[in-house]
Amino acid sequence: MTFWDSFVVGEPVTLGSHRFTAEDIVRFARQYDPQPFHLDPEAAKASVLGGLCASGWHTAAACMRLNVEYRYRKVAEWIAAGNPVPRIGPSPGFRNMRWPKPVFAGDRVTFTQTVTEKRRSETRPGWGLLSFVTSGVNDDGEEVFAFDGVAFQGTE
Numbered sequence: 001m002t003f004w005d006s007f008v009v010g011e012p013v014t015l016g017s018h019r020f021t022a023e024d025i026v027r028f029a030r031q032y033d034p035q036p037f038h039l040d041p042e043a044a045k046a047s048v049l050g051g052l053c054a055s056g057w058h059t060a061a062a063c064m065r066l067n068v069e070y071r072y073r074k075v076a077e078w079i080a081a082g083n084p085v086p087r088i089g090p091s092p093g094f095r096n097m098r099w100p101k102p103v104f105a106g107d108r109v110t111f112t113q114t115v116t117e118k119r120r121s122e123t124r125p126g127w128g129l130l131s132f133v134t135s136g137v138n139d140d141g142e143e144v145f146a147f148d149g150v151a152f153q154g155t156e
Contacts, residue, residue: 003078003086004155007115007130015111015134016066020054022105028058041105053102059145060097063111063136070113089127089152097147101138109136109144116148120155128155 022041029038033055036043044052071088079085103109117131130153136145 002156003075003083004118004128004153006074006078007118007153009115009118012112012114013070015063015070015113017108017110018062018066019108020058020062020103020105022052025052025054025058025105028061029055033057049102051102052105054104054107056097056099056145059099059103059109059136060147062109063134063145066111067113067134087126087154087156089154091149091151092129094147094149099145101142101144103136103138103144107138107144109138111136111145121152124152126154126156127152129153 026039029035035055037047037049037053038044038055038058041052044050075086075088111134113132113134115130115132117129119129119131121127121129129150131148131150134145134147134149135143138144
């Protein structure tokens, strides 16, 4: 079996969870997304969002961190089992990123990823493309983040 074979179409994997604190929401917003509903609890209450909430980009960044940590753990386990070091490539992009509900201060979001398609590259020998759906769900079971992505993965 190759590392490529370890990705199973339709099998969701949990990347991990992240709790969004008010302090972290404001800190991220000050630096990257300085809008009132991310910076000021009182202004946020009066907004359409109804309370202090994380920037969508903060949510995406937390998801990315957990995704990378999950992949590195998976690679480390693969190597520890005596397998060769797999080739991991970049993502050529994503589409349909969405934030259907706000992530409020105190929310914990659990991120999952499900491979939806695997195909070998016709132009890059030894590489394939993994298509996947990534989703973030809060503790109430509500989806708060999602996107469709693609990543290169070595096939040998």
